[in-house]
Amino acid sequence: MSNQRSGDRGLSRRDFLRGGVAVGLGSAAIGAPADAAQDRSDDSTGESGRARRTKGKTEIVLRINGSDRRVEVEPRTSLLSALRDFASPPLTGTKLVCDGGNCGACTVHVDGRPAAACMLLALDAVGHELRTIEGLGTPEEMSPLQQSFCDHDGMMCGFCTPGMIMSLTAELDRNPKANEEQLRAACAGNLCRCGTYPQVFEAALSVAKGGAR
Numbered sequence: 063m064s065n066q067r068s069g070d071r072g073l074s075r076r077d078f079l080r081g082g083v084a085v086g087l088g089s090a091a092i093g094a095p096a097d098a099a100q101d102r103s104d105d106s107t108g109e110s111g112r113a114r115r116t117k118g119k120t121e122i123v124l125r126i127n128g129s130d131r132r133v134e135v136e137p138r139t140s141l142l143s144a145l146r147d148f149a150s151p152p153l154t155g156t157k158l159v160c161d162g163g164n165c166g167a168c169t170v171h172v173d174g175r176p177a178a179a180c181m182l183l184a185l186d187a188v189g190h191e192l193r194t195i196e197g198l199g200t201p202e203e204m205s206p207l208q209q210s211f212c213d214h215d216g217m218m219c220g221f222c223t224p225g226m227i228m229s230l231t232a233e234l235d236r237n238p239k240a241n242e243e244q245l246r247a248a249c250a251g252n253l254c255r256c257g258t259y260p261q262v263f264e265a266a267l268s269v270a271k272g273g274a275r
């Protein structure tokens with residue numbers, strides 16, 4: 063199964079690799095604080111501002127599920143690790159499986175678009191609206207798609223489930239009447255080793271057709 067997301071639905075692995083060049087050059091590529099360029103130009107040590115700024119831990123503010131969260135991270139910390147290991151309380155609904163952009167288990171929304179959190183640096187998520195599975199609903203008040211997954215037995219071990227739901231939610235937000243082909247394309251990068259695909263698509267189609275809420 064392809065690990066590339068189609069069209070403009072999300073940040074694909076290829077998108078990330080392209081973006082990696084920019085990431086390597088500086089956080090201005092995504093969400094750089096306004097004074098970052100000044101940091102670089104003010105540096106009189108001969109060492110680039112980026113290099114100076116990327117030593118040790120630094121506290122950043124991530125906008126997660128509508129709230130500002132202070133998180134202390136290292137420059138190498140992925141967004142996935144920031145959510146699971148450094149946020150307090152931790153946000154462990156986003157799953158770590160391959161840690162390499164191949165399985166989609168870590169899918170979150172970045173400015174409304176699905177993205178693999180294991181392939182993004184936490185530093186580069188500053189200034190972006192992030193949404194995780196915890197931001198969709200609660201056990202008492204699930205989102206329509208979460209409820210539909212329960213109604214259609216759309217999960218077994220559950221490791222792929224948050225990522226599936228985040229990818230499908232992004233598609234349904236964008237295209238509430240999505241058909242099966244569009245829903246399948248939306249989570250083409252989400253792998254399920256338990257083989258729950260038929261139930262997953264039943265659940266998503268039910269929401270698209272206005273049922274099972």
Ligand code: FES
Pocket residue numbers: 157158159160161162163164165166167168169178179180181
């Ligand atoms: S854990 Fe991120 S894509 Fe698999």
Ligand code: FES
Pocket residue numbers: 216217218219220221222223253254255256257258
């Ligand atoms: S439910 Fe187990 S990997 Fe999908």
